[in-house]
Amino acid sequence: MTDGRNDNKDPLSGPRRRIDTIDRQLLELLNERQLLVSEIAGAKRSAGLPIFVPEREDAKVEDFRREAERRGLDPEWAEDFLRMIMGSSRAAQSTGLFPQAAGGPRRVLLVGGAGRMGKLYGRCFERSGHEVGILESQDWNRAPELLAGRDLVILAVPIRETEPVIRRLGPLLEPETLLVDFTSHKTAPLRWMLEAHTGPVVGLHPMHGPDVQNLTKQLMIICPGRYVERAAWLREQFGLWGLRLAEMRPGQHDEGMHLVQGLRHFLALLHGSYLAARGLRPEEILELSSPIYRAELMMTGRIFAQNPELYADIVLSEPARRDMLLQFLDHHSRLAELVRADDKAGFIAEFRSVTDFFGPFADQALTESNYLIHRLADRFA
Amino acid sequence: MTDGRNDNKDPLSGPRRRIDTIDRQLLELLNERQLLVSEIAGAKRSAGLPIFVPEREDAKVEDFRREAERRGLDPEWAEDFLRMIMGSSRAAQSTGLFPQAAGGPRRVLLVGGAGRMGKLYGRCFERSGHEVGILESQDWNRAPELLAGRDLVILAVPIRETEPVIRRLGPLLEPETLLVDFTSHKTAPLRWMLEAHTGPVVGLHPMHGPDVQNLTKQLMIICPGRYVERAAWLREQFGLWGLRLAEMRPGQHDEGMHLVQGLRHFLALLHGSYLAARGLRPEEILELSSPIYRAELMMTGRIFAQNPELYADIVLSEPARRDMLLQFLDHHSRLAELVRADDKAGFIAEFRSVTDFFGPFADQALTESNYLIHRLADRFA
Numbered sequence: 001m002t003d004g005r006n007d008n009k010d011p012l013s014g015p016r017r018r019i020d021t022i023d024r025q026l027l028e029l030l031n032e033r034q035l036l037v038s039e040i041a042g043a044k045r046s047a048g049l050p051i052f053v054p055e056r057e058d059a060k061v062e063d064f065r066r067e068a069e070r071r072g073l074d075p076e077w078a079e080d081f082l083r084m085i086m087g088s089s090r091a092a093q094s095t096g097l098f099p100q101a102a103g104g105p106r107r108v109l110l111v112g113g114a115g116r117m118g119k120l121y122g123r124c125f126e127r128s129g130h131e132v133g134i135l136e137s138q139d140w141n142r143a144p145e146l147l148a149g150r151d152l153v154i155l156a157v158p159i160r161e162t163e164p165v166i167r168r169l170g171p172l173l174e175p176e177t178l179l180v181d182f183t184s185h186k187t188a189p190l191r192w193m194l195e196a197h198t199g200p201v202v203g204l205h206p207m208h209g210p211d212v213q214n215l216t217k218q219l220m221i222i223c224p225g226r227y228v229e230r231a232a233w234l235r236e237q238f239g240l241w242g243l244r245l246a247e248m249r250p251g252q253h254d255e256g257m258h259l260v261q262g263l264r265h266f267l268a269l270l271h272g273s274y275l276a277a278r279g280l281r282p283e284e285i286l287e288l289s290s291p292i293y294r295a296e297l298m299m300t301g302r303i304f305a306q307n308p309e310l311y312a313d314i315v316l317s318e319p320a321r322r323d324m325l326l327q328f329l330d331h332h333s334r335l336a337e338l339v340r341a342d343d344k345a346g347f348i349a350e351f352r353s354v355t356d357f358f359g360p361f362a363d364q365a366l367t368e369s370n371y372l373i374h375r376l377a378d379r380f381a
Numbered sequence: 382m383t384d385g386r387n388d389n390k391d392p393l394s395g396p397r398r399r400i401d402t403i404d405r406q407l408l409e410l411l412n413e414r415q416l417l418v419s420e421i422a423g424a425k426r427s428a429g430l431p432i433f434v435p436e437r438e439d440a441k442v443e444d445f446r447r448e449a450e451r452r453g454l455d456p457e458w459a460e461d462f463l464r465m466i467m468g469s470s471r472a473a474q475s476t477g478l479f480p481q482a483a484g485g486p487r488r489v490l491l492v493g494g495a496g497r498m499g500k501l502y503g504r505c506f507e508r509s510g511h512e513v514g515i516l517e518s519q520d521w522n523r524a525p526e527l528l529a530g531r532d533l534v535i536l537a538v539p540i541r542e543t544e545p546v547i548r549r550l551g552p553l554l555e556p557e558t559l560l561v562d563f564t565s566h567k568t569a570p571l572r573w574m575l576e577a578h579t580g581p582v583v584g585l586h587p588m589h590g591p592d593v594q595n596l597t598k599q600l601m602i603i604c605p606g607r608y609v610e611r612a613a614w615l616r617e618q619f620g621l622w623g624l625r626l627a628e629m630r631p632g633q634h635d636e637g638m639h640l641v642q643g644l645r646h647f648l649a650l651l652h653g654s655y656l657a658a659r660g661l662r663p664e665e666i667l668e669l670s671s672p673i674y675r676a677e678l679m680m681t682g683r684i685f686a687q688n689p690e691l692y693a694d695i696v697l698s699e700p701a702r703r704d705m706l707l708q709f710l711d712h713h714s715r716l717a718e719l720v721r722a723d724d725k726a727g728f729i730a731e732f733r734s735v736t737d738f739f740g741p742f743a744d745q746a747l748t749e750s751n752y753l754i755h756r757l758a759d760r761f762a
C-alpha cells in the first residue's frame with residue numbers, strides 16, 4: 001500500500017484487521033448453520049414431518065430478538081438478519097425427497113405438465129413419491145389410457161386454453177378422479193369444471209411464479225367446488241411442502257386479482273409507456289429517485305424484460321377485468337379535476353376520506369415500507 | 382417439553398442446540414464488529430477523514446463475496462448480508478463529532494431552522510464545529526444582526542413560503558454571503574435567489590426526508606447559480622458527511638421531480654381512493670397479493686399515515702407539474718382504448734415499443750426487483 005494507511009502506525013489497521021477476521025468467522029458460522037439446517041430437513045423428511053413450521057420459526061425469532069437486545073443490538077435489525085438467514089436456508093432445501101401425505105402414493109396427471117408451472121409441481125409430487133403422468137396437446141389420442149385410474153388431474157394450461165381443454169377432458173374423466181385447475185381466475189373455470197365433471201372438483205390458484213426455488217411459505221388459494229373432502233390428502237400434501245393455504249369464494253378471489261394482477265400490470269405498462277412518450281430515460285431518472293420511486297421504477301421496468309403476450313392475457317383476460325380498468329380511468333378523470341382546478345381543499349378532503357377508510361392499515365404500511373426503503377438504501381444507494 | 386421432541390432420543394435436538402449456539406455466537410460477533418466500526422469512525426473523525434468511503438466499502442464487499450463463495454455460500458446472498466451489517470453500522474455512527482471542511486469554522490444561518498430539515502442540517506453543521514444561527518418567522522426584526530457576517534445562509538422553509546422569504550431576505554444579505562435553498566423544485570427558486578442577491582448562489586435539493594439517522598449515502602442535488610467556486614468548502618463538507626453529490630440543470634431536476642414526487646404521489650392517492658370507492662379493504666387484498674402488489678399497497682398506504690397538506694403541496698405545487706399530471710391522464714385515456722377494444726395486438730405493440738425504449742434497463746430492473754421481492758418474502762410472507 002502506498003498511501004501509508006495500512007502500515008503499522010495507522011491506528012485504523014488494527015480494528016480493520018479484526019473486522020476482517022470477524023467477517024470470516026461470520027461466514028464459517030453461517031456455513032455450518034446451513035449444513036445443520038439441511039441435516040434437520042433430511043431427518044424431518046425421513047420422519048414425514050413438515051419442513052416449515054411457522055410457530056417454531058416465530059419462537060426462534062423471538063429468542064433471537066431477546067438475545068440481540070441483551071447485547072445492545074437493535075432487535076428489529078436482528079430479526080431482519082435472522083429472517084434473511086432462514087430464507088436462505090429454505091432456498092437451500094429444494095433438493096432431496098419431500099414427505100408424503102397419509103394414504104400412500106397417488107396417481108397424478110398434469111394436463112399441460114410440460115409448461116413451467118406444471119413442471120414445478122410435477123417435480124414436487126414425484127419427490128413426495130407420487131406417480132406423475134403428463135398430458136400435452138399432442139397426447140389427446142392416448143388421453144383415455146393416460147386418464148385411467150388417476151386420483152388427481154391438474155389443469156396447468158395457459159388461461160385462454162382452459163375452457164376448451166376442460167370441455168374435451170370432461171367426458172373422459174372417471175367419476176372418482178379429483179379435478180383441479182391452476183388458472184389465475186376462478187369463477188368461470190370452476191363453473192366449467194363443475195359442468196364437465198360429475199366427480200370431485202376444487203379450484204386452485206398458486207400465488208407464485210414458476211421460478212421459486214421451492215414451495216415453502218408460498219400461498220395457495222383454494223376455492224371449493226364439489227366433494228371437497230376428497231381433496232383432504234391434497235391439502236395435507238400442500239401443507240407438507242410448506243405452502244400456506246387460504247380458502248375463499250371464487251368471486252372474492254377474482255375481484256382481488258383484477259386489482260393485484262390486472263390493474264397492477266396495466267399501470268406498469270402505463271407508467272413505462274408514459275416515460276417513453278416523454279423521452280424520459282429511466283437511467284437518468286434513477287439519479288433523482290427517492291428509494292420509493294426507485295422501487296416503483298424497478299417494479300415497472302421488470303415487466304419489459306418479460307413476455308408481452310403473457311401480460312396482454314393477464315390485463316385483458318376477461319370482460320369483468322376490462323370493465324374494472326375502465327372504471328379506474330373514470331376515477332382517474334374525476335381526481336384529475338382537483339389538479340386541473342388547483343383545488344387544494346378538495347385534494348385534502350379526498351386524502352382524508354382515504355385515510356379514514358385505510359384506518360390502522362396506514363400505520364402498518366408506513367412501518368413495512370420503511371423496512372423496504374432501508375433495505376433498498378442499504379443495497380442500491 | 383411434553384411432545385417428546387426435545388428429549389435426548391430426538392435426532393433433531395442435537396443440531397437444533399448447535400444452531401442456538403451458533404446464533405448466539407453470530408450476535409456476539411456482530412456486537413463486537415459494531416464496536417470496532419464505532420472505534421474506527423471515532424479515529425476518522427479525529428483525523429478529519431470522511432466517514433464513508435464508497436471504494437473501501439465496495440472492496441470489502443468483493444472480498445466478502447469471494448470468501449463466501451469459497452465456503453459454498455451464495456455470493457449474492459452474502460453481499461446482501463454484509464450490506465445489511467454495514468447499513469446498520471452507518472446508522473450507529475450518528476453520534477459524536479463530524480469532520481470539518483478545510484478553511485476553519487464557518488458562520489451558518491438557517492432560515493426556517495426550527496423545521497425538521499433545518500434541525501437535521503443544523504445539528505450536522507454544529508457537530509462539524511461550525512457556528513449555527515436560526516432565523517424564524519418571529520425573528521425578522523432581528524434579521525440584519527442575524528445575517529451579519531454569515532458565510533452561508535440556507536433557506537429551509539415550506540415550498541409556498543420560498544418566494545416571499547427570498548424577496549424579504551435579498552436586500553439584507555451581505556454581498557459575500559453564499560445563499561442556498563433546500564426547495565424541492567429548482568428553476569423558479571434559483572431565479573428568485575439570483576434576482577434578490579448579488580453574491581454567490583447555489584440551488585440545493587437534499588433527496589431524503591428529515592427522519593434519516595445520518596446523511597451517509599444520501600443524495601444531494603446541486604444546481605449551480607453564481608460564483609459557485611465560493612461553495613467549494615460546502616461541497617467538501619457535504620462529502621465529509623458522506624452525502625453523494627449530483628450536479629444538474631434546474632430544468633432537468635424539475636422535470637424528473639414532477640415524475641418522482643408529483644406523479645408518484647398523485648398515483649398513490651388515486652390508488653388508495655379507488656380502493657376506498659370500491660370498498661376493497663387493504664387487509665383483505667393482502668391475502669391475495671403477490672410480493673410486488675404487496676409492496677405497492679404498502680407504498681400507497683404509507684402516505685395516508687402522513688400529513689395531507691404536505692402531499693397537496695407536493696402534487697399541486699406549480700403549473701408545470703399540474704400540466705404534466707393532466708398529460709398523464711390523456712395518456713391513460715389513450716391506453717385505455719386498448720382495453721375497451723380488447724385489442725391484444727395493440728397492447729403487445731405498445732408493450733414492445735416500451736421494451737425497445739427501456740433497453741438493457743429492463744434486465745437491471747428485473748434483477749433489482751427480484752432482490753426486493755425476495756427480501757419482502759423473507760420478512761413478511
